[in-house]
Amino acid sequence: MTKPPSDDTLTHSGLEAHHGGRILLIACGALAHEILTLKRLNGWDHMDLTCLPAKLHLYPDKITEAVAEAVENNRAAYDHIFVVYADCGTGGQLAAKCADLGVEMIAGPHCYSFFEGNDAFAARGDDDMRAFFLTDFLVRQFDAFVWKPMGLDRHPELRDMIFGNYTTLIYQAQTEDPALLSKARACADRLGLAFEYRFTGYGDLKTSLENQASKY
Structure with missing residues (x-):
């Protein structure tokens, strides 16, 4: 099982994974605990998790580039990539980049919205x-x-x-x-x-x- 990441490093699991129904979640480090809990409770063993530092929320202009880099670095190893970031202050730039990259992202303006629904x-x-x-x-x-x-x-x-x-x-x-x-x-x-x-x-x-x- 993936270990929760620190806030200062880009940590990930399953980089050695090969095609065969593998899903990569690229997420904010602030969501690591919740995502790992949901993975464990639901037996989503075909999902791997890569977390970017939670402190990126202090610099939202850097989120889009960091997510794009993570997508490109991991694309070849997975059948599907899902970005677990909302807009998070990027002013629509993250959504536009995800569309360009052909990856999906969670809906909503920020985590406060999608946590509440x-x-x-x-x-x-x-x-x-x-x-x-x-x-x-x-x-x-x-x-x-x-x-x-x-x-x-x-x-x-x-x-x-x-x-x-x-x-x-x-x-x-x-x-x-x-x-x-x-x-x-x-x-x-x-x-x-x-x-x-x-x-x-x-x-x-x-x-x-x-x-x-x-x-x-």
Whole structure:
């Protein structure tokens, strides 16, 4: 079974795989735990996983190039490649590149949408316009992916300026974990935001991978 990747390296499994119904998932490292769990629970042994560093979300202009490189490096070894990135701030560039490369990608503007379900997320519309979202991964990595990159560890006085237009922190939980729930509440307190808990499970990530798994 593929081991979860670190945030600093491009890790992958199954590079020695040959044609015979093999599927490669090229995913954001922030989704590694969830994808590996779904693979294990569903017995998707014909799927391999390549994860790009989760920190690319801090530099969305670099995502498209990194995904394209991963596709080209692995294309010959697999029957099918599925990109487990939503648009993720690329302004449509990732979708255009995937179309050029002839590979599919998960639908949605970002992981907050597909975890909740793209239709359900869209239906909420303006209700969530002033919400800041965290997933299981971002709760675990709050300091590394939110607090420090925004400079709040060095300049906590910036908090109200950065988050002044937000009213609520919404924790979209993939798992029912009391420790993560407690930490998410603490994150909301640190940001000075009201707290809302939504158990989403895996949402459209699960259904999208089910669809891919059934193809081969």
